[in-house]
Amino acid sequence: MSFGLPGADRDAVRKLARGSLLSRLKRSRQPLKLVAVPRDHVAGDRKRGDALLAGQFPFGSEVRPLADLDFAALGASGALAEQVQGFSWLRDLAAAASRExxxxxxxxxVGRWLLAHGSRPDAAWAPHLWGERILFWAAYAPYILSSGDAGYRSALLNTLARGARHLDGQAEKAPQGLPRITAWCGVVAAGLLVQGGVPRIARGEAGLARALTGAQFDDGGLVSRSPFEQMLLVDRLGLLRSCYSAAKQTIPDGIETASAAALAALHGVTLGDGALSSWQSCNPGEAARLAALIDGCGLRARPLRQARGWGYQRMSALGTIVVLDGAPPPPKHFSAFGAASTLAIEMSDGAQRLVVNCGGPGPLPTALSPELVQGLRTTAAHSTLVLDDTNSTSILADGSLGRGVEDVGIERSEGNDASRIEASHDGYVRTFGLAHKRSLMLGNDGKELRGLDQLTAKGRKRIREAAPYAVRFHLAPGIEATAxxxxxGAILRSRGAPPWNFRCRGGMLTIEESLWIDGRGQARGTTQLVIVGEVSALGGEIGWQFRRTS
Structure with a gap:
């Protein structure tokens, strides 16, 4: 595959270098340049880089020919557009190829992008895309500014400066949450690195502080409660910290504090295999990619164990890890893919996942039907109690979340023999007059997890006779369950961990089919343990236990 631009395209790119800004710079005899080039300390994926060199753009489980990528038609919405237009793939290219x-x-x-979008603002000039673009263009300047073509270099730097000025007025208009944080990171980075940008640093830092305050809980987690977005937050802040280092400027305390807290929250939702647990329609991602990000972000932090805002409670003992969703779903204006997962758990023994949630494709392309993707957001797709096949928080026809869980109570205690969590939610009170409480106890030897699900009468509503319930534990692929x-009870066997025994009381145990979405966004068949029974208006309780046999 030929990677060079045709002659006519080269001429078109050079024309972008002409205009009032470049003319002013020529009169001042100071060519536009970067005053510093930051280093991206996160190692890219060499396999993806090799694919790029072979003319292919890897995207989840799909591969798109680079020659077929039409920058003009991509637009700015959708996961593919964001990955291509943000230029984060430069990291993978650098992992596989030297600068030369x-x-x-x-x-x-970059030349193709300039031809499609460099002449005037359009959808590809969305604030969050410019923020990401500035971070990666700056970090990989040696790869995109090595050309001997002065016209191309001038066009690129001219467009970069225009993009920074565009962000000055548009960053605050980016959607609240990670997009706005990314946009303001771009403003600050441009101030630190682009010639003449110093005056924008203070304004950019103030905007970033506002964006973080509005989108990040005090415990470091994002209000979207998305592990995937949390991973991107750590990445964005790590790249920005590298910009400060390259410019030999002191990193503000607020950015350092937010970065460290974000990393601790991200650690808190990882399992023993080093990948993410599956929440808010996300999948585990890739352990190697997550490890590279954590290793390269420049900070170290312990996993966040007790998160009130972020909501994910973590228990661990001698290789056994349990993560509990102890908060309401995210507000709909922060997340379009929130899930009705309150009080669900995931569990791992060493590198072996045991109990999981079904997860979702997240930002990856998917061949899954829209109906299935919607179904993966339901309470039944998570390892928790479901009452009368009803979501603890309703999922409306347009995909947004409706009424349901509003209040979640959490109590934790640490003893000499075990760690304990008691958590409750009100998602079934309005419809059934019953509150759900889940109690967990993880032994300090990591060999036993005991659980108790209780339904207690609360509020004015009462069911007339009885309502069916199901307590579901979706098992990871590779776990063989024998009743x-x-x-x-059931015996759980796998290649990656010793056998575990499961026992229950208060209902009957069945073993049913299930599925799990892997780190590439593909569905894999598995099984689930389901405790079924009925509960009256007075409530009831269901006990269960996972115990390792060795």
Whole structure:
């Protein structure tokens, strides 16, 4: 595949270098330049980089030919558009190619972007995309600014400066949450790195502080409660910290504090295999990619165990990890894919996942039907109690979240023998007059997790006779579940961990089919343990236990 720009395209790119800004710079005899080039300390994915060099753009489980990527038609919405237009793929290219061998491809792609979008603002000038673009263009300047073509270099730097000025007025208009944080990161980065940008640093830092305050809980987690977005937050702040270092400027305490807290929250939702637990329609991602990000972000933090805002409670003992969703779903203006997962758990033994949620494709392309993707957001797709096949928080026809869980109570205690959590939610009070309480106890030897699900009468509503319930534990792929003779337990075997025994009381145990969305966004068949029964208006309780046999 030829990576160079055709002659006519090269001429068109050079024309972008003409105009009032470049003319002023020529009169001042000071060519536009970057005053510093930051270093991206996060290692890219070499396999993805090799694919790029071979003319392919890897995207989840799909591959798109680079020659078929039409920057003009991509727009700014959708996961593919964001990955291509944000230029984060430069990191993977750099992992597979030296500057000399990678620059030709990188400059050709940037040239194509300039032809499609460099002349005037359009959808690709969305504030969050410019923020991400500035961070990655600056970090990989050696790959995109090595050309001997002065016209191309001037066009790129001219457009970069215009993009920074565009962000000055548009960053605050980005959607609240990670997009606005990313946009303001771009403003600050441009102030630190682009010639003449110093006056925008203070304003950019103030805007970033506002964006973080509005989107990040005090405990470091994002209000969207999305592990995938949390990973991107750590990445964005890590790249920005590198910009400060390159410019030899002191990183503000607020950015350092937010970065460290974000990393601790991200650690808090990882399991023993080093990948993420599955919440808010996200999947585990790739452990190697997450490890590279954490290793390269420049900070170290302990996993956040007790998160009131972020909501994910973490228990761990000698290799056994349990993560509990202890908060309401995110507000709909922060997340379009929130899930009715309150009080669900995930669990791992060493690198072996045991109990999971079904998850979702997240930002990846998917061949899953829209109906299935919607179904993966339901309470039944999570490892928790479901009453009368009803979501604890309703999912409306347009995909947004409706009424349901508003109040979640959490109590934790640490003893000499075990860690304990008691959590409750009111998601079923309005419809059934019953509150759900889940109690967990993890032994300090990591060999036993005991649970108790209780339904207690609360509020004015009362069910007339009885309502069916199901307590679901979705099992990770590779876990073989064999029912015991009495029908009240199962033996769980896998290649990655010793056998675990499961026992229950208060209902009957069944073993049913399930599915799990892997880190590439693909569905994998698995099974689930389901405790079924009925509950009266007075309530009831269901006990259960996971115990490792060795």
């Amino acid at each position: 061998s990678g620059a030709r491809l990188a400059e050709a792609m 015991t003779a009495d029908g009240m």
